[in-house]
Amino acid sequence: xxxxxxVSIGRKLTFLTLxxxxxxxxxxxxxxVTYEVVVFRExxxxxxxxxxxxxxxxxxxxxxxxxxxxxxxxxxxxxSDPHVLAACVYRRNGAVLASFTPGGTSFPFPQLNGTRHxxxxxxxxxxxxxxxxxxxxxxxxVFLRSDLxxxxxxxxxxxxxxxxxxxxxxxxxxxxxxxxxxVISKPILGLAQTAHSVSERRxxxxxxxxxxxxxxxxxxxxxxxxxxxIQQRDAALQAARDELEQRVQxxxxxxxxxxxxxxxxxxxxRRSELRFRSVAYSANDLIVSADTGGKILSWSRGGERIFGYxxxxxxxxxxxxxxxxxxxxxxxxxLARFLxxxxxxxxxxxxxxxGRRKDGSELPIxxxxxxxxxxxxxxxxxxxxxxxxxxxxxxxVRKLNEELExxxxxxxxxxxxxxxELAAFSYSVSHDLRAPLQTIDGFSQALLEDCGEQLDEAGRxxxxxxxxxxxxxxxxxxxxxxxxxxxxxxxxxxxxxxxxVARSVVEELWQRDRGRRVTFAIQPGVIAYGDAHLLRIxxxxxxxxxxxxxxxxxxxxxxxxxRREGGRTQYHVKDDGAGFDMAYAHKLFGxxxxxxxxxxxxxxxxxxxTVQRIIHRHGGSVSAQGIPGGGATFTFTL
Amino acid sequence: xxxxxxxxxxxxxxxxxxxxxxxxxxxxxxxxxxxxxxxEALDYLLMQGAHATRVTPQPTLILLDLKLPRVDGLExxxxxxxxxxxxxxxxxxxxxxxxEHDLVEGYSLGANSYIRKPVDFTQxxxxxxxxxxxxxxxxxxxxxxxxxxx
Numbered sequence: 001x002x003x004x005x006x007v008s009i010g011r012k013l014t015f016l017t018l019x020x021x022x023x024x025x026x027x028x029x030x031x032x033v034t035y036e037v038v039v040f041r042e043x044x045x046x047x048x049x050x051x052x053x054x055x056x057x058x059x060x061x062x063x064x065x066x067x068x069x070x071x072x073x074x075x076x077x078x079x080s081d082p083h084v085l086a087a088c089v090y091r092r093n094g095a096v097l098a099s100f101t102p103g104g105t106s107f108p109f110p111q112l113n114g115t116r117h118x119x120x121x122x123x124x125x126x127x128x129x130x131x132x133x134x135x136x137x138x139x140x141x142v143f144l145r146s147d148l149x150x151x152x153x154x155x156x157x158x159x160x161x162x163x164x165x166x167x168x169x170x171x172x173x174x175x176x177x178x179x180x181x182x183v184i185s186k187p188i189l190g191l192a193q194t195a196h197s198v199s200e201r202r203x204x205x206x207x208x209x210x211x212x213x214x215x216x217x218x219x220x221x222x223x224x225x226x227x228x229x230i231q232q233r234d235a236a237l238q239a240a241r242d243e244l245e246q247r248v249q250x251x252x253x254x255x256x257x258x259x260x261x262x263x264x265x266x267x268x269x270r271r272s273e274l275r276f277r278s279v280a281y282s283a284n285d286l287i288v289s290a291d292t293g294g295k296i297l298s299w300s301r302g303g304e305r306i307f308g309y310x311x312x313x314x315x316x317x318x319x320x321x322x323x324x325x326x327x328x329x330x331x332x333x334x335l336a337r338f339l340x341x342x343x344x345x346x347x348x349x350x351x352x353x354x355g356r357r358k359d360g361s362e363l364p365i366x367x368x369x370x371x372x373x374x375x376x377x378x379x380x381x382x383x384x385x386x387x388x389x390x391x392x393x394x395x396x397v398r399k400l401n402e403e404l405e406x407x408x409x410x411x412x413x414x415x416x417x418x419x420x421e422l423a424a425f426s427y428s429v430s431h432d433l434r435a436p437l438q439t440i441d442g443f444s445q446a447l448l449e450d451c452g453e454q455l456d457e458a459g460r461x462x463x464x465x466x467x468x469x470x471x472x473x474x475x476x477x478x479x480x481x482x483x484x485x486x487x488x489x490x491x492x493x494x495x496x497x498x499x500x501v502a503r504s505v506v507e508e509l510w511q512r513d514r515g516r517r518v519t520f521a522i523q524p525g526v527i528a529y530g531d532a533h534l535l536r537i538x539x540x541x542x543x544x545x546x547x548x549x550x551x552x553x554x555x556x557x558x559x560x561x562x563r564r565e566g567g568r569t570q571y572h573v574k575d576d577g578a579g580f581d582m583a584y585a586h587k588l589f590g591x592x593x594x595x596x597x598x599x600x601x602x603x604x605x606x607x608x609x610t611v612q613r614i615i616h617r618h619g620g621s622v623s624a625q626g627i628p629g630g631g632a633t634f635t636f637t638l
Numbered sequence: 639x640x641x642x643x644x645x646x647x648x649x650x651x652x653x654x655x656x657x658x659x660x661x662x663x664x665x666x667x668x669x670x671x672x673x674x675x676x677x678e679a680l681d682y683l684l685m686q687g688a689h690a691t692r693v694t695p696q697p698t699l700i701l702l703d704l705k706l707p708r709v710d711g712l713e714x715x716x717x718x719x720x721x722x723x724x725x726x727x728x729x730x731x732x733x734x735x736x737x738e739h740d741l742v743e744g745y746s747l748g749a750n751s752y753i754r755k756p757v758d759f760t761q762x763x764x765x766x767x768x769x770x771x772x773x774x775x776x777x778x779x780x781x782x783x784x785x786x787x788x
Binding site: 430431432434435436438439442443445446449 | 656704755
């Protein structure tokens with residue numbers, strides 16, 4: 001049956017029909033032949049029996065008489081029958097009376113005791129024993145052997161007929177089966193084709209062709225209905241899948257973005273961690289982290305340098321191993337308090353304290369602690385710096401400062417003393433040095449007034465010279481004191497209107513000599529930031545000099561003004577007077593240095609020294625430009 | 639102008655002579671009492687020590703040099719202005735000094751005027767004369783507690 005499983009249903013049906021009909025034909029043919037054989041053998045026995053009875057009748061007489069010849073002649077009549085192979089007549093005692101064989105061939109007749117009435121078929125012949133009755137008494141037995149050629153020829157004919165009938169009916173049933181199987185197989189094949197195309201193309205829209213109302217029709221209908229349902233489900237499934245697909249795509253996009261973002265963050269994190277790690281690893285400071293139990297979780301290489309502990313030695317140890325005993329209780333209490341209240345006097349600040357090395361020695365450290373919370377819990381991290389060097393440097397700086405302060409103090413005291421001495425000296429100079437001069441001058445005057453007439457002109461001239469020299473000495477003392485005062489007095493800076501100061505100085509100059517023809521050009525609004533009193537002395541000297549050194553010419557022009565140059569304001573006083581040789585310019589600002597003879601222009605040579613000292617005290621500079629006979633220009637900054 | 643005395647406090651005898659001469663030259667004929675140091679001047683004016691028994695009236699004008707032995711001029715001025723008996727007497731400061739702080743302190747302590755002793759004695763004599771005239775003639779002193787002649 002397995003052989004058939006891969007064969008198409010049409011062939012199966014055809015095959016089935018053929019097998020069935022062949023079997024039926026074969027069985028009926030077999031029955032027919034069997035019946036024929038049985039019937040034919042009966043008729044053969046009957047016919048041979050009748051012949052034997054006839055032979056018996058003809059041999060009855062010879063037999064009774066024992067006439068062998070008569071018997072033989074009677075037997076010879078059998079020669080007309082081609083089927084008789086042998087015949088004989090037995091006596092009552094079983095002896096053969098006469099025999100017959102076609103052609104007279106010898107034949108081994110069986111022995112017979114008495115008489116027999118029987119027949120037996122062998123494969124090729126039929127033996128028949130027929131008793132010969134004479135007067136109702138058995139007189140002998142006739143034996144006939146007939147061949148079976150008639151039967152076999154008849155069987156051959158039957159076989160041929162049967163074969164012919166078999167083939168014809170087989171052909172007919174083949175044609176019929178071929179036609180009939182289509183009735184069943186066509187709709188099934190259609191169904192199969194539809195199912196195939198559905199499964200192949202996943203097209204649930206096709207339908208099998210409708211059929212009658214037999215089982216196949218019902219099957220087709222059920223199939224179509226099933227397809228309908230499948231189509232419906234498929235559509236729903238498709239919709240669900242589409243939606244799912246969309247959601248998957250959306251989710252995928254989101255995930256990709258997330259993954260991208262996470263990868264970026266991770267890269268960033270890795271970079272930063274690497275950076276941090278390398279910093280932590282190579283830092284001179286100790287970077288240490290601990291859990292809420294105060295147990296050390298990580299330990300940077302700096303720790304080995306500072307505390308002498310290697311990483312293996314301290315991991316898992318309590319932080320207190322890094323502190324002197326006296327801090328232990330406070331540390332534990334502080335930690336416990338922080339874990340309870342999240343308040344700390346230590347976290348987030350930098351403090352200095354003492355640390356303890358592995359060998360038990362103490363060192364000054366700077367400590368800053370931070371705390372952070374992760375999924376795994378709360379942690380603390382600390383940066384600890386060995387500040388031994390800094391402390392030493394600080395101590396040194398402090399000592400140096402102290403020393404310096406002491407020295408400054410001492411020096412200040414010295415200077416103050418010197419200043420006081422100088423002030424006292426100046427004071428006494430201004431009184432004591434002048435007092436004799438006043439006496440000299442006073443008595444010279446008294447002499448001139450009271451006794452002038454007793455002196456000749458030469459004597460009076462001498463006294464006048466004494467007085468002139470005395471007054472000049474007095475002037476020198478005054479100027480020297482002014483110079484020293486400039487040096488000593490405190491500098492009080494304020495905004496000073498130099499234009500206004502210049503105008504008032506010029507006014508004083510006019511008061512001194514009203515006959516002069518001098519043009520003053522004073523730039524208005526020149527403001528300087530300095531000591532008003534000292535700046536007045538500067539302008540008094542510079543304008544006074546200009547006034548003095550233009551004194552020998554009929555007209556003069558004196559200017560005061562300022563201009564910006566190189567970010568600084570430059571003030572200048574310019575005249576068109578006697579001027580000076582630039583070769584001696586360096587001597588101008590020295591005290592008691594004069595470029596002109598006393599008989600030429602009066603003066604003590606202290607004025608410009610005073611000017612320079614004031615300018616220097618203001619942090620500025622002063623310079624002079626001059627041409628002999630072509631005027632002079634004094635320029636200063638503050 | 640009779641009966642009005644001038645007290646000159648001056649340690650330098652040369653200056654004393656010259657000052658006196660300048661005053662005379664200016665026709666100031668008042669009696670001039672001279673004290674040679676600060677302490678002496680204070681004793682005189684406050685009638686203490688060697689002058690505890692003085693009965694002469696107080697001077698009408700005091701010419702006070704600043705640089706004096708024992709008690710200096712500014713200290714003298716301060717004590718005079720602190721004492722009711724001498725507070726009203728005009729004081730003119732005489733000094734060789736050009737020190738500004740002397741001048742400022744002198745005025746703040748109640749000095750009425752200031753003459754800088756110039757080396758040129760002519761100028762000085764002129765100034766003394768002007769001052770003497772001003773304080774003796776033009777400027778009326780408050781009435782004396784003793785009720786002396788006006």
